[in-house]
Amino acid sequence: MSNNIKFFKAKYIVxxxxxxxxxxxxxxxxxxxxxxxxxxxxxPEGARCEDLGNAAIIPGFVNLHTHPSEVFSIKSYIEDxxxxxxxxxxxxxxxxxxxxxxxxxLQTQLNLVELVKSGCxxxxxxxxxxxxxxxETAGHMGLRAYVGAGIRAGDRMEADSVWHSPDGxxxxxxxxxxxxxxxxxxxxxxxxxxxxxxxxxxxxMMGPTQSMTCTPAMLKETRxxxxxxxxxxxxxxxEDLAEFEGxxxxxxxxxxxxxxxxxxxxxxxxxxxxxxVSGHSQVFIRSNKDLKLLGSTKSNVAHSPTPFIxxxxxxxxxxxxxxxxxxVGMGTDTFPSDMVQEMRLAAFMAKSQERTTYKTRAQxxxxxxxxxGAKALGRQxxxxxxxxxxxxxxxxxxxxxxxxxxxxxxxxLIYSGTRHSISQVYVGGKQVVEDGxxxxxxxxxxxxxxxxxxxxxxxxxxxxxxxTMDAFYPMSFPRI
Ligand SMILES: [Zn+2]
Numbered sequence: 294m295s296n297n298i299k300f301f302k303a304k305y306i307v308x309x310x311x312x313x314x315x316x317x318x319x320x321x322x323x324x325x326x327x328x329x330x331x332x333x334x335x336x337p338e339g340a341r342c343e344d345l346g347n348a349a350i351i352p353g354f355v356n357l358h359t360h361p362s363e364v365f366s367i368k369s370y371i372e373d374x375x376x377x378x379x380x381x382x383x384x385x386x387x388x389x390x391x392x393x394x395x396x397x398x399l400q401t402q403l404n405l406v407e408l409v410k411s412g413c414x415x416x417x418x419x420x421x422x423x424x425x426x427x428x429e430t431a432g433h434m435g436l437r438a439y440v441g442a443g444i445r446a447g448d449r450m451e452a453d454s455v456w457h458s459p460d461g462x463x464x465x466x467x468x469x470x471x472x473x474x475x476x477x478x479x480x481x482x483x484x485x486x487x488x489x490x491x492x493x494x495x496x497x498m499m500g501p502t503q504s505m506t507c508t509p510a511m512l513k514e515t516r517x518x519x520x521x522x523x524x525x526x527x528x529x530x531x532e533d534l535a536e537f538e539g540x541x542x543x544x545x546x547x548x549x550x551x552x553x554x555x556x557x558x559x560x561x562x563x564x565x566x567x568x569x570v571s572g573h574s575q576v577f578i579r580s581n582k583d584l585k586l587l588g589s590t591k592s593n594v595a596h597s598p599t600p601f602i603x604x605x606x607x608x609x610x611x612x613x614x615x616x617x618x619x620x621v622g623m624g625t626d627t628f629p630s631d632m633v634q635e636m637r638l639a640a641f642m643a644k645s646q647e648r649t650t651y652k653t654r655a656q657x658x659x660x661x662x663x664x665x666g667a668k669a670l671g672r673q674x675x676x677x678x679x680x681x682x683x684x685x686x687x688x689x690x691x692x693x694x695x696x697x698x699x700x701x702x703x704x705x706l707i708y709s710g711t712r713h714s715i716s717q718v719y720v721g722g723k724q725v726v727e728d729g730x731x732x733x734x735x736x737x738x739x740x741x742x743x744x745x746x747x748x749x750x751x752x753x754x755x756x757x758x759x760x761t762m763d764a765f766y767p768m769s770f771p772r773i
Contacts, residue, residue: 296341297325297326298323298324298325298330298340298341299323299324299325299341299342299343300321300322300323300324300333300336300340300341300342300343301321301322301324301342301343301345301350301688302319302320302321302336302342302343302344302345303320303322303345303346303348303349303350303688304318304319304345304346304347304348304349304691304699305317305318305349305350305691305699305702306320306321306322306332306349306350306678307349307350307351307352307678307702307703308320308322308332308678308679309352309664309677309678309679309682310679314352314656314659314660314663314664314677314703316701316702316703317332317334319334320332320333320334321333321334321335321336321342322350322678322686324684324719324722325722326684326722327492327683327684327721327722327723328674328681328682328683328684328722329678329679329680329681329682329683329684330680331679331680332678332679345688347690347691347692348688348689348690348691348692348716349688349689349691349699349702349706350678350686350687350688350689351412351686351687351689351702351703351706352663352675352676352677352678352682352685352686352687353412353413353414353415353437353663353675353676353683353685353686353687353718353719353720354411354412354413354414354415354623354632354662354663354666354676354687355413355414355415355417355622355623355662355663355665355666355667355669355670355672355675355676356408356413356415356416356417356623356624356625356632356662356666357417357527357563357565357593357595357596357622357623357624357666357669357670358417358419358527358563358565358566358595358597358624358625358626359404359408359413359416359417359418359419359624359625359626359630360404360418360419360421360626360627361400361401361404361405361408361416361418361427361430361431362397362398362400362401362404362420362421362422362423362426362427363392363397363400363421363423364400364404364626364627364628364630365392365400365403365404365628365743365747366389366390366391366392366396366400366747366750367389367390368628369766370383370387370389370390370766371383371387371389371603372603373767373769374387374765374766374767375387375604376458376461378461378462379458379462379464379534379535380533380534380535380538380575381604381605382533382534382535384456384533384535384536385456385458385464385535386457386458386461387765388754388755388765389754390747390750390751390753390754391750392743392746392747392750393746393750394423395742395746396743396746396747396750397422397423397426398426398430399739399742399743399746400743401423401426401427401430402430402434402734402739403736403739403740403743404630405430405431405434405436406434406731406734406736407629407630407631407712408436408625408630408632409434409436409718409720409725409726409731410712410715410718410726410729410730410731411625411630411631411632411633411634411712411715412632412633412687412712412715412718413625413632414436414437414675414685414686414687414718414719414720415436415437415438415439415666415667415670415675415676415685416431416436416437416438416439417438417439417440417441417498417527417563417595417624417670418431418438418439418440418441419441419443419500419527419529419565420440420441420442420443420483420500421443421451421502422443422449422450422451424440424441424442424443424483424497424500425483425486425487427440428440428483428487428490428495428497431491431494431495432490432491432494432495433491434725434731434734435494435720435721435723435725436494436720436725437494437495437675437683437685437720437721438494438495438496439495439496439497439498439525439527439670440483440487440495440496440497440498440500441497441498441499441500441527442479442480442483442484442497442498442499442500443476443480443500443502444473444476444477444480444499444500444501444502444507444511444515445473445476445501445502445503445506445507446468446469446470446472446473446476446506446507446508446511447467447469447472447473447506448469448472449476449479451502453467454467455467455468455469455505455506456505456506456539464535464539466505466539466543468507468508470508470510470511473507473508473511474511474514477499477511477514477515477518480497480499480500480515480518481518481522483497484497484499484522484524485522488522488524492721494720494721496524496670497524498519498524498525498526498527498563499515499518499519499524499525499526499527500526500527500528501515501526501528501557502528502529503528503529503530503532503536504528504529504530504531504536504540504548504551504552505536505539505540505543505548509544509551509554509555512551512552512555512556512557513555513556515557516555516556516557519561524561525561525562525563525670525671526557526559526561526562526563527562527563527564527565527595528552528557528562528563528564528565529565529566530548530549530552530564530565530566530567531547531548531549531564531566531567531568531569531570531583532565532566532567532568532569533569534569534575534576536548536569537569537576538577541578547570547571547576547578547582547583548569549567549570549571549583549586549587550582550583550586552564553586553590558586558587558590558592559590559591559592560590560591560592560593560671561671562590562592562593563593563594563595563622563669563670564587564592564593564594564595565595565597565624565626566594566595566596566597566601566608566626567587567594567595567608568601568606568607568608568609570583570584570587571583571584572584572609573609574609575606581617584613584614584617584619585617587614587617587618587619588617588618588619589618591618591620592619592620593619593620593621593622593665593668593669594614594619594620594621594622595622595623595624595626595669596608596611596614596621596622596623596624596639596661597623597624597625597626597627597635598635598638598639598642599625599626599627599629599634599635599638600626600627602638602642603627607642607646608642608646609646610642610643610646610647610653611639611642611643611646611647611653611657611658611661612643612647612652612653612657613647615657620665620668620669621661621665622661622662622665622666622668622669623635623636623639623658623661623662623665623666631711631712632662632712633706633707633710633711633712633714633715634711634712635662636658636659636661636662636706636707637707637708639653639658639661640653640654640655640657640658640707640708643657643658655701655703655704655707655708656703658707659703659707662676663676663677664676664677683720683721684719684720684721684722685719685720685721686718686719687715687717687718687719687726688715688716688717688718689702689706689710689714689715689716690714690715690716693713693714695709695710695711695714696709696710696714713729715729716728716729
């Protein structure tokens, strides 16, 4: 027995054996350096061991869609509003506050704190203008991250929108393709600078922003660049009804067909959302061709229920996508970035959609947040606890009201737990969360600074026609 091995004893350990998660009761998880060395029923003589008591060890979650540098900026703006002419979307013509570079730094830190506290040891960050900052911050915090290098037919800082609505009911597209190709070159540079850094914890993916903020030529070039560098691709697609309609009007194709025809779909692609596919009850093309294309290309979907339920719609449905051969993983996307809540919403939403409790169960959602996410990133060593896998795991405190009594830790966490049920998190064998707090960070002072930045930015925000923000985005109750 090597002295470098440390054992963790827990009431339940979710281990990986013969192609499935399994529950080891009153067992021991062995960690050696940054990897799992195995698991046992008995402690070898003389071995080092930490007894976690009434706790469960679960694999770290692999989160397939996040926006750390900007996730909080739309809080209290995006909810309960939207343009009825664009299917109640806020995407086309709603102004949002810009919180500047310091705002991006604070949001990145706070969001990564939020993510890891909910058990996400790996996060796919959709990087926009601040992808270098996000890669650096995740790396320094000891997290595992895949950062999408933003690509769009416009400026790097995303100051100007690619789509415009001059009148609140029509949409025009202003593709600056030359800038778009420059963004691809910058994405390649980011990959060369950061892919595999921070002891192999930080990776880069090509990140075209949306199907309708890139041209077909740019999507083809992105595929070439990704293949050349051996990195994956992530893109927002089929996330908005106006986007679906716009794509059909402009190209005569659904957003999924556009990606298929430009060669973008494949096993190495993570499609954020992919909700409005043909056959969805709210779109006007009824065939199930899109799901067939996604399944036949073995594409991966990042499922983030919150932003869709929040506007009264959802993916139709988790079980149907899985039946079509689509690898569905979980993402948190918006606020709150809480994987435990997101898993519960995904389960409830699927059951509501499928009109049965049997088709999508806790194990399907747990698999989505672990092994499906790992598969989407081409990783056999994440999302599972077995010999040779990365030592990325969380410890669930079973002594809390929401987890008591705990017979089936997976069901209890998904149907009753909260992110506060997770007390400790390890990435690559190193502890990053202790007693529910990220080591070495003062969350409260970061929150106070972000509040002050928000208050300044809200004062400056104006609509095109001079409306006040309170008129455009009504408060829940009037100010007095
Ligand atoms: Zn997103």
